[in-house]
Amino acid sequence: xxxxxxxxxxxxxAKISESMGLYIPIKKAxxxxxxxxxxxxxxxxxxxxxxxxxxxxxxxxxxxxxKFKTEGKNxxxxxxxxxxxxxxxFGVKACDYKAIEVLDKVFLMDPVDTYYKARRDAxxxxxxxxxxxxxxxxxxxxxxxxxxxxxxxxxxxxxxYLYWQANTQKGEELTGKVSxxxxxxxxxxxxxxxxxxxxxxxxxxxxxxxxxxxxxENLNELFNAPEWExxxxxxxxxxxxxxxxxxxxxxxxxxFKTRDGVLRYRCWDSCMYSDFTxxxxxxxxxTQMQRYRQRFMHKLVYYPSQNDGLYSCVGCGRCVNKCPQxxxxxxxxxxxxxxxxx
Amino acid sequence: xxxxxxxxxxxxxxxxQNGEVARVVGWKKGEFYFDPAxxxxxxxxxxxxxxxxxxxxxNLSKYLIKVSKNExxxxxxxxxxDSYSFNQLVKEHRVDREKIYVIAVECQGKLDIEKIKAxxxxxxTNVEENGDKVTVSSLYGETVLDKADVMLGKCLTCKGKTHxxxxxxxxxxxxxxxxxxxxxxxxxxxxxxxxxRFAFWKEQLQKCIRCNACRNVCPACSCLKCVFxxxxxxxxxxxxxxxxxEQLFHVIRAFHVSGRCTDCGECSRVxxxxxxxxxxxxxxxxxxxxxxxxxxxGETAEGKTPLTSYKEEDLEVSDVFKGEGK
Amino acid sequence: MQDVTxxxxxxxxxxxxxxxxxxxxxxxxxxxxxxxxxxxxxKIIRVPCSCRVNPxxxxxxxxxxxxxxxxxxxxxxxxxxxxxxxxxxxxxxxLFSFLNYMGIExxxxxxxxxxxxxGAKFSAVMNDFVKTVTELGENKRLTDLRVKEGK
Numbered sequence: 001x002x003x004x005x006x007x008x009x010x011x012x013x014a015k016i017s018e019s020m021g022l023y024i025p026i027k028k029a030x031x032x033x034x035x036x037x038x039x040x041x042x043x044x045x046x047x048x049x050x051x052x053x054x055x056x057x058x059x060x061x062x063x064x065x066x067k068f069k070t071e072g073k074n075x076x077x078x079x080x081x082x083x084x085x086x087x088x089x090f091g092v093k094a095c096d097y098k099a100i101e102v103l104d105k106v107f108l109m110d111p112v113d114t115y116y117k118a119r120r121d122a123x124x125x126x127x128x129x130x131x132x133x134x135x136x137x138x139x140x141x142x143x144x145x146x147x148x149x150x151x152x153x154x155x156x157x158x159x160x161y162l163y164w165q166a167n168t169q170k171g172e173e174l175t176g177k178v179s180x181x182x183x184x185x186x187x188x189x190x191x192x193x194x195x196x197x198x199x200x201x202x203x204x205x206x207x208x209x210x211x212x213x214x215x216x217e218n219l220n221e222l223f224n225a226p227e228w229e230x231x232x233x234x235x236x237x238x239x240x241x242x243x244x245x246x247x248x249x250x251x252x253x254x255x256f257k258t259r260d261g262v263l264r265y266r267c268w269d270s271c272m273y274s275d276f277t278x279x280x281x282x283x284x285x286x287t288q289m290q291r292y293r294q295r296f297m298h299k300l301v302y303y304p305s306q307n308d309g310l311y312s313c314v315g316c317g318r319c320v321n322k323c324p325q326x327x328x329x330x331x332x333x334x335x336x337x338x339x340x341x342x
Numbered sequence: 343x344x345x346x347x348x349x350x351x352x353x354x355x356x357x358x359q360n361g362e363v364a365r366v367v368g369w370k371k372g373e374f375y376f377d378p379a380x381x382x383x384x385x386x387x388x389x390x391x392x393x394x395x396x397x398x399x400x401n402l403s404k405y406l407i408k409v410s411k412n413e414x415x416x417x418x419x420x421x422x423x424d425s426y427s428f429n430q431l432v433k434e435h436r437v438d439r440e441k442i443y444v445i446a447v448e449c450q451g452k453l454d455i456e457k458i459k460a461x462x463x464x465x466x467t468n469v470e471e472n473g474d475k476v477t478v479s480s481l482y483g484e485t486v487l488d489k490a491d492v493m494l495g496k497c498l499t500c501k502g503k504t505h506x507x508x509x510x511x512x513x514x515x516x517x518x519x520x521x522x523x524x525x526x527x528x529x530x531x532x533x534x535x536x537x538x539r540f541a542f543w544k545e546q547l548q549k550c551i552r553c554n555a556c557r558n559v560c561p562a563c564s565c566l567k568c569v570f571x572x573x574x575x576x577x578x579x580x581x582x583x584x585x586x587x588e589q590l591f592h593v594i595r596a597f598h599v600s601g602r603c604t605d606c607g608e609c610s611r612v613x614x615x616x617x618x619x620x621x622x623x624x625x626x627x628x629x630x631x632x633x634x635x636x637x638x639x640g641e642t643a644e645g646k647t648p649l650t651s652y653k654e655e656d657l658e659v660s661d662v663f664k665g666e667g668k
Numbered sequence: 669m670q671d672v673t674x675x676x677x678x679x680x681x682x683x684x685x686x687x688x689x690x691x692x693x694x695x696x697x698x699x700x701x702x703x704x705x706x707x708x709x710x711k712i713i714r715v716p717c718s719c720r721v722n723p724x725x726x727x728x729x730x731x732x733x734x735x736x737x738x739x740x741x742x743x744x745x746x747x748x749x750x751x752x753x754x755x756x757x758x759x760x761x762x763l764f765s766f767l768n769y770m771g772i773e774x775x776x777x778x779x780x781x782x783x784x785x786x787g788a789k790f791s792a793v794m795n796d797f798v799k800t801v802t803e804l805g806e807n808k809r810l811t812d813l814r815v816k817e818g819k
Contacts, residue, residue, distance in 0.1 A: 029545045031615050048464070051615055052551065061551065062583040132482075134464040135374065203481050205373065205467060234380040234405070238555035240614050252580060256814055259733075263814055267580045270553075275571050275578070321456070324555050324612030325400055326377040334373070531769065540771020540809055569724070577724065586812040590727050593770070597723045597763060625769045629762055649762075652754035654744065659761045659779035663768070
């Protein structure tokens with residue numbers, strides 16, 4: 001294990017940036033999100049939750065796919081993909097790291113999404129353990145250890161130092177590039193921080209959420225539960241929960257007319273929107289209750305039933321914090337999970 | 343506030359019990375003290391989850407568009423600011439006034455949990471309000487904060503504590519009216535140069551994630567189908583690709599609600615990226631006041647709005663920039 | 669745009685002019701038949717009344733590459749539909765003030781009243797507007813890069 005003094009972190013970022021792109025939580029116009037690092041940028045590793053999740057780095061909100069250029073009766077198809085430069089995603093929390101596993105199962109499954117894969121292959125992930133989890137966190141419910149995330153490199157942060165532990169080949173390579181900045185040591189400090197954090201994690205209000213009813217065999221019962229009406233009645237049908245979610249993966253493909261052709265792009269879509277999966281005959285889900293139910297059934301029942309029980313919620317709590325009307329997956333789990341009636 | 347909440351529950355129960363109303367729109371308890379959600383209560387039994395506290399900042403009036411279509415009368419609890427939106431909806435024939443029973447409730451300014459957390463308090467387990475102080479308990483300890491520092495942005499520029507519509511009220515304490523200086527921020531932007539203003543809005547709007555929360559929460563945005571959701575409109579897009587997409591959305595939205603926006607501040611409250619969207623709408627309000635005389639949308643449920651009326655002697659477009667600071 | 673003869677790069681702005689059918693469009697006609705000139709980079713879009721123009725038209729014009737947008741209608745009081753241009757006046761006063769609030773140069777937008785008898789005014793207005801926008805330069809603040817890319 002290595003360590004580096006906090007005041008020298010800028011040198012670390014600069015060193016990484018010499019040969020690779022660096023995505024890191026940066027405060028811009030008051031909000032912390034993942035941005036490309038540059039000298040003078042306000043890095044905020046202390047921020048527990050970026051507004052948007054790091055999924056942007058390999059599944060951007062909007063991505064150009066191809067161009068059609070028209071000249072007379074001729075149409076040329078132009079591949080707009082550029083060579084992906086290797087990049088480092090720095091400061092990924094345990095929940096967001098788990099979310100990448102959820103996304104991988106969707107995009108890397110046959111047929112492989114080559115746009116996603118190109119970015120995924122170019123990425124080296126440096127995760128950062130949590131030391132100050134908050135009330136909306138419930139990653140432990142999904143078996144995630146916030147104090148020891150995986151990734152190519154795992155890092156821990158305390159008042160004075162950033163600790164660094166390479167886990168994979170890619171991680172070792174990255175460590176090799178920056179090792180001149182490091183000193184050895186830190187095992188003790190990390191261990192004591194982990195223990196402290198674990199006592200907080202155990203006390204978090206959502207640490208005891210009960211997921212036992214969310215199983216494929218209960219699909220019909222859950223789907224038909226009358227509680228969906230009251231759970232969803234305040235839902236505005238906005239896309240906040242889906243767009244801040246680290247595991248939401250739905251996208252729409254659209255064409256944009258340029259001067260001499262068409263630009264085909266894809267962009268995130270939200271199952272909360274009225275035009276989601278709109279077809280010639282209309283929409284398959286016509287009420288907000290149905291859309292609301294779809295989102296949570298997908299996360300807690302449909303996805304796990306196709307992926308060996310892996311839930312597509314990782315307990316990051318972003319939707320808990322950001323829903324304008326304070327609806328969220330925890331209220332769903334508690335209401336339908338039966339805990340409230342006990 | 344507890345006494346107000348108690349009285350509200352009693353009134354709601356009485357109205358439901360004697361059949362005067364079929365449902366009550368209010369707030370429902372969440373997992374914490376600070377996350378109540380808007381809810382419809384149809385039985386006295388359901389009222390056990392009814393809550394009214396410092397975190398009931400949501401404006402309930404828009405829910406009436408949907409709920410009031412149901413049979414029977416609907417009772418709704420309204421803060422002073424919500425009543426402006428309500429009047430505007432009645433004016434636009436989106437809500438039938440006859441079917442609504444308005445209970446005006448006391449409001450001492452609502453709190454913003456994000457601002458509380460921005461003070462470094464995290465893992466919040468409880469919040470208690472004591473006058474102008476707020477006590478926050480968390481797994482890491484207890485903190486006392488000044489209420490003024492953690493109030494919702496919209497409450498800091500409160501329009502006043504008078505309800506614009508009501509059938510009865512539950513006001514048990516005095517509500518001190520705050521200073522109304524809501525145009526200060528707009529004036530500050532107006533005083534900047536074009537370049538500075540452009541840089542300001544570019545940075546702010548770049549944060550936009552096109553979640554549409556501002557639109558969907560807005561009581562003035564009551565179109566059955568928004569032009570930005572309509573695939574045949576030619577402008578429906580979810581791309582977050584180019585600056586223009588965000589400019590288009592926010593300019594068109596602000597314009598479309600101009601003269602109808604009551605400045606309820608919900609857009610800024612719900613924005614996940616905390617874009618100061620109210621500053622867009624407020625510019626229109628300020629201009630309308632300046633160009634055509636003071637006008638507050640939602641003060642009454644009748645009359646024309648500034649953009650559906652005119653005067654022969656209105657100022658010319660070329661005179662707009664002749665004023666000071668523009 | 670490249671000048672073929674000299675090779676000099678000279679900026680020629682794209683101007684969109686929304687003209688009401690009854691006054692300003694006829695004014696443009698009169699300008700033409702009176703042999704008065706106005707720059708060819710003014711693209712006229714005929715609308716039934718100036719109040720047909722909603723903010724979306726203006727923004728779309730900018731998106732598609734306009735460097736300036738001008739609205740022309742009947743003089744207040746002379747509207748073919750009696751009151752249309754009074755509404756236009758309020759809408760555009762608010763919209764243009766708002767666009768400027770967002771940092772869009774105020775010189776890029778304009779409203780002028782041009783009657784069917786004012787061919788000379790039409791020509792003068794267009795010449796002046798093109799001159800103003802040319803001096804201002806390319807519209808970079810309210811434009812869609814995706815459209816430009818296709819150039």
